[in-house]
Amino acid sequence: MLKKVKVSLRPIVGKINLPTVLKTAILPGDSMERLFIATQVGEIFYIKNGVIRTFLDIRPRIIKLGFSGGRYDERGLLGLAFHPGFYYNGLFYLHYSVAGTQGPGALPSSEVSRQGLPEFFKPNPCDPRTLNLKWVNREIQYDHIDTVEEWILQSNGQPQKRRTLLNLRRPFFNHNGVNSLNFSPETGKLVLTTGDGGSGYDPFNSSQDDMEIAGKIIEIDVAKNTFINNPPVVTRFNELPAPIQETLTVIAKGVRNIPGISFQRFYNQYIKYVGIVGQDLVESIFSFVHYKSIPVPQLIQASLMKSEPDQEGFINFGWRGWEGAFPTSIIRGCSGNPTLDEKTIAYYNDAVKTSVQRLQPLTSYLHKDPRPGKFGGTALTGVQSYMGNGIPDLTGSVVFTDFARDEESQPPNRGVLAYTRVRPDCKLSDFSVIETDYNFGSQSAYYASLGTNLDQTRLYLGVYGSMNVTDLNQGTIFEIVP
Template identity: 75%
Template sequence: MIKVKVGLRPIITSINLPTVLKTAILPDEKAERLFIATQVGEIFYVGDGRLEIFLDIRQRIIELGTTGGGYDERGLVGLAFHPDFCYNGLFYLHYTVAGTQGPGAFPGAPSESFKPDPCDSRTLTLKWTNRENQYDHVDTVEEWILPSNDRPEKRRTLLNLRRPFLNHNGVNSLNFSPETGKLVLTTGDGGSGYDPFNLSQDDMEIAGKIIEIDVNMDTFIDNPPIVTRFDELPLLIQETLTVIAKGVRNIPGISYQRYYNHYMKYVGNVGQDMVESIFSFVPYKPIPVTELTRTSFKNSELDREGFINLGWRGWEGAFPTSVISDCSANADFNEKTIAYYDDAVTSFVHRLQPLTNYFHEDPRPDMFGGTALTGVQPYMGNEIPELTGSVVFTDLVRNEDSPPPVQGVLAYTRVRMDCKPNDYSIIETDYNFESRSAYYVSLGTNLDQTRLYLGVYGSMRVVDSNQGTIFEIVP
């Protein structure tokens, strides 16, 4: 793959950590606006060369950064505009609700400390019990409306989700499918590490799935119940939902790229210890939630032909999930042990192979060691011809163990005509961040995917305010 170099043109500076970047056309306008959602609950748009506030829901967001030294993965993580937003004013939010802080599914223990022990079966068969009391927080997915010449207001709640741990809530978690017209929600596996309860592979668990929501079904239920499983939902809500994939660890959204009369779907899975993965698929079999709950109730077998499974927790990308420890025989090497052998065997045949993996450690001089995948977007523009038709992605930090200041990385890959996995290539940038750290936290595009936007932050602590810059990626 050819080497590509791009420029970064600053658009907005000194904002809070940007979680979503996308464009939309406001009602009664003709030009697209760039919208920026921040983790703390602000939504801005760029208009006439300045930043305008669209919505501020900071009072609705849980208090962030109270644990983990100020690092947090909760907050406002999803924003999507209805395909007819410029006519109907409808848009959708996914955020963590204020006042819902719980003790976590492992009360009194740091969730990130969990590791499976292949020699101790008790660590491989853990169950999330006492869910109404042992959880970390509640996420909500809501429909809002922008009335003509008025302020946005909440219209209805679509889902209330109880989450076991602080992390893996997804980011850029709401998008609309151009194929079905449905709202797509991408949920992480619930958090901690190694998916201790195997929620991502359990068909009935909402965690670790990619879900379509038919928002055109006008289902109004006052205060929907707070749930963790599909079978806990009222039938009216179940009827609006289909599942299109499982086996998700943590995910920076889903994106679509049109090929003739079909759409390529791209999803990234954030890795555990070894690799970050990007998956692509065209045909898929969505399974209605009513079918999932019915087959579970009858203990009957579900037809999985065509159903997408990304493989987690048994697989980390193209590799069996490993527990990594120091190698006692040689300090320069690590010992890797398959964490969930039975899970890896069970899901081997049915899982989707990734389009590309990139490693946390890569000795090749022209590659990089990744940390966490933060964005995956197709590019269909012509201004950077070397990237036309490719899929661009961002990683939080290049070579995680590098001394500060650190910097994220841009890269790209392509779908091969023979449908085999592909390698990737780094996209070099000409911007000088000088002595400041530059975490690449989000990636976005405009409506026709001819422009790319990059969100950069100077810290990974959400309590460190106003360190964000939004760039356009240019030739």
């Protein structure tokens, strides 16, 4: 049984834009770690002596947020990572959606519909055409372009862009990942975690296609210089120039959408924790220690030979056939009794195909869960291991956040903080809600991001007062304290 844990939230800074990344770094010439906050609209702040200071403002470089009249958006400044040698070399990395790249969005194959996919696609198991959609005319039918860049903090204190590592064309506005750049303490490489490209139910099955960059966890060797400063805009690994292919390895596939990766030191190795955002049924957290990564040139070679690369030990999270511990389902309401929603397997063949290859989740939590002490989730927004002693009941555990509790009742909406632990018998772990004592009053409080300091002894929570990125300055950053 997991203990009931209570914590306090201590506000650090308020009235900022929607926070996407919270992490600490030691600035060159400084003596202490500072908390850095990246916002979806394109600002990066840090806190020094209790004062918020601007590190970088790239708002003009960010795509206009609030798509097609709606105000909820999953694009913007999504990733920030500091090089392990940042203190000495000033290098840091950004992932964001580029200004001026708004496209019309992806169209499915023409026989299904000429109007394009609805904003959120659902397959129809009775109509095979909806199960095998292809993304065609990608050069013109796309939503936006994401970029991954290397920047340097110059000796005069001004950050400057050095080079672009990747330019990715994305089919839809959603599932671009968040907190999407992190350095692996094992390999020293930059880890890029993005989603399957969006809409719903991964209409093009990008997450399982070895050539698609979408739906993978990718390591980038930033020590290799490709001497290509402006790489082409691509969607598939085989469209990349060879020098860029040689900097990339793939750790995992079968990703729907992902709020980053967390590395927890365990004796002389690291446990990796990955949260996968669910579709209509369940949110999941996975953990693994050993894995076999596949260099991109090897993947491309296998694709050319029409052979399967050796995927023994290659991590597969199972999407789109599996949603965490369940075969991916479409849900139809029962008119007679709403509590008895009918669940139909969406992609039976995909579920069969990946059933033995996939990794089982560490824990899953449902969108509807009547059990006492549980909650209905909406979307996983952060997963971090906690190694501090300040909150002893959480030491060694994995803390996670959900955007908003799925309450049938009226607003204000509230996010959820919870935790789980790895079980020695490798069975599916339980999870427990962490109670907080902070009073948000009548204001909504969506839990948008979770971060830690360098040695994972402190936890930071980013809260927003609205789910719309176009509602500005409604963010508060808290430290989670005993």
